[in-house]
Amino acid sequence: MDYSQFLAMKQEIGLLVVFLLVFLYDLFAPRYAVAGTDKKAVKGISTVAVVLFAIFTAYGFCCSVTDNVQSVFGKMYSTTPVVATIKNILNIGVLIVLIQSMKWNASEPQTMRRAEFYELLFITLFGMYLMISARHFLLFVIGLESASLPLAAMVAFDKNKYESHEAAVKYILTAVFSSAIFMLGLSFVYGLAGSLYFDEIAAAALEDSGLLIVAMAFVMAGIGFKLSLVPFHLWTADVYQGAPTSVTSYLSVISKGATAFAFMVVMVQVFGQFYSAAWEWMLYALIIATITVGNLFAIRQRNMKRFLAFSSVSQAGYIMLGVIGANEMSLAAMMFYILVYIFSNLAAFGVIQAIENKTGLVGMDSYRGLHKTNPRLAFAMMLAMFSLAGIPPFAGFFSKFFIFTGALNQGSVAMYVLVLIALINTIISLYYYLLVVKAMYISPEESEIPTFKSACSERLALVITVGGIILLGIVSVAYNSILTMTSTPL
Numbered sequence: 001m002d003y004s005q006f007l008a009m010k011q012e013i014g015l016l017v018v019f020l021l022v023f024l025y026d027l028f029a030p031r032y033a034v035a036g037t038d039k040k041a042v043k044g045i046s047t048v049a050v051v052l053f054a055i056f057t058a059y060g061f062c063c064s065v066t067d068n069v070q071s072v073f074g075k076m077y078s079t080t081p082v083v084a085t086i087k088n089i090l091n092i093g094v095l096i097v098l099i100q101s102m103k104w105n106a107s108e109p110q111t112m113r114r115a116e117f118y119e120l121l122f123i124t125l126f127g128m129y130l131m132i133s134a135r136h137f138l139l140f141v142i143g144l145e146s147a148s149l150p151l152a153a154m155v156a157f158d159k160n161k162y163e164s165h166e167a168a169v170k171y172i173l174t175a176v177f178s179s180a181i182f183m184l185g186l187s188f189v190y191g192l193a194g195s196l197y198f199d200e201i202a203a204a205a206l207e208d209s210g211l212l213i214v215a216m217a218f219v220m221a222g223i224g225f226k227l228s229l230v231p232f233h234l235w236t237a238d239v240y241q242g243a244p245t246s247v248t249s250y251l252s253v254i255s256k257g258a259t260a261f262a263f264m265v266v267m268v269q270v271f272g273q274f275y276s277a278a279w280e281w282m283l284y285a286l287i288i289a290t291i292t293v294g295n296l297f298a299i300r301q302r303n304m305k306r307f308l309a310f311s312s313v314s315q316a317g318y319i320m321l322g323v324i325g326a327n328e329m330s331l332a333a334m335m336f337y338i339l340v341y342i343f344s345n346l347a348a349f350g351v352i353q354a355i356e357n358k359t360g361l362v363g364m365d366s367y368r369g370l371h372k373t374n375p376r377l378a379f380a381m382m383l384a385m386f387s388l389a390g391i392p393p394f395a396g397f398f399s400k401f402f403i404f405t406g407a408l409n410q411g412s413v414a415m416y417v418l419v420l421i422a423l424i425n426t427i428i429s430l431y432y433y434l435l436v437v438k439a440m441y442i443s444p445e446e447s448e449i450p451t452f453k454s455a456c457s458e459r460l461a462l463v464i465t466v467g468g469i470i471l472l473g474i475v476s477v478a479y480n481s482i483l484t485m486t487s488t489p490l
Contacts, residue, residue, distance in 0.1 A: 005073055009077065046105050068080075073139075074136075076138070078134075090125070090254055093254045093346065096464055097254065098118070100461040101353075124146070132262055145179065158243075164243060167239040177225075179222065181218050183222075192215060229289075229317070230290040230294070236312070237310060241305045249350075256316060261338075283323075286317075288317075291318065294310050294312075304363065336399055339478065340399035343468030344395065344469055347465035347469060348381060350380070353458065354455070354462075364436060370439075373450060380466050381437075388433055392473075
């Protein structure tokens with residue numbers, strides 16, 4: 001075996017180095033006693049993890065500039081400038097989540113397991129990297145399980161809360177069944193093509209048979225569970241509500257974004273030539289159901305975490321428009337959409353987490369009159385809602401515009417109908433996003449949330465996310481750079 005092949009995995013190796021440094025710091029760093037208890041906690045682990053990952057994120061951008069197309073380990077693993085950029089987009093979101101979580105992870109309930117949060121998170125991110133770079137379904141499954149199983153432990157991180165235990169059980173059961181369905185589909189694909197390599201499956205002259213449609217259906221259903229596509233979304237709201245808010249924000253943005261990119265790779269590399277004949281009409285139905293059901297159920301929610309859970313279900317439908325377009329413009333639009341979604345959704349979760357850490361309140365009714373007691377938090381939440389709704393001139397408007405344009409570039413009549421339905425649903429989403437703004441700014445009731453000062457880490461994360469929402473709506477360089485890059489192979 002030529003061990004020099006590992007040098008192609010620059011970002012994976014860099015992430016493992018960060019993981020090992022955090023692990024060693026947790027193992028050997030000095031500890032301090034917690035007042036009033038016999039517990040001891042490692043000192044400064046949150047700062048170390050954030051600083052190391054920030055350095056790694058900068059390193060990732062340097063790698064993406066110099067990376068060429070490389071396929072190693074018998075062409076099971078591939079990296080390209082596009083793939084490296086996709087990983088960098090995820091790194092931006094992870095860095096923001098790490099900064100947001102510093103206050104929560106420094107709380108007394110987290111005393112004995114502060115480092116475990118970062119270690120589990122880095123392992124899940126490593127699995128997502130493998131999913132995106134995989135060009136063989138065996139490596140894809142390894143990445144999928146590496147990303148899924150540690151997330152169950154993260155969902156159950158608040159071990160003293162019943163809701164967290166319930167959420168973890170629902171998540172792990174869903175992950176197990178979805179993986180079983182996915183691998184059953186892979187067995188059918190292997191039976192038809194005689195290979196699990198993406199390019200060999202694509203090159204096999206498979207007949208448009210019922211078994212092929214069933215195989216593709218099972219594969220897409222397995223990935224649909226991870227993406228929270230309707231009707232595979234029923235776990236989402238309960239898990240988002242029960243999990244710690246830092247874990248919920250990670251699930252809603254990073255996990256969803258990585259799975260969407262992996263879905264795009266599978267569609268383009270494996271099933272592209274059979275796409276219109278065998279699967280197009282089902283993807284149309286999935287997208288329409290996901291956007292519509294997510295919007296309708298979001299209207300009924302009064303818990304902010306459940307509200308954003310159904311919002312993320314709807315957003316997954318919009319992301320899938322980039323997948324169904326299956327062209328360079330659609331890929332660029334999807335990458336830009338997820339980048340904007342990271343800033344917008346994490347801004348909303350940043351406000352929720354700041355308020356929850358201080359008061360324990362997560363109900364939408366508690367946000368009434370928030371602009372009187374905490375005007376900066378209300379302003380950040382308002383910008384996040386405007387961006388998620390697609391109101392100009394914020395970044396969310398341009399991300400939706402580009403994703404619709406990329407889909408329409410396919411040129412079919414069915415795609416025009418699909419985009420029209422998505423546009424109608426965008427109008428529906430305006431209503432429920434503005435419900436939050438109405439509660440904060442228009443409601444005459446006094447706020448249940450007192451005036452308080454957020455932690456420095458929470459304020460820093462909000463500055464980054466709000467800055468991203470505003471700048472990505474004004475500066476078009478990001479989308480132009482991504483669009484230029486997508487002319488290279490995926």
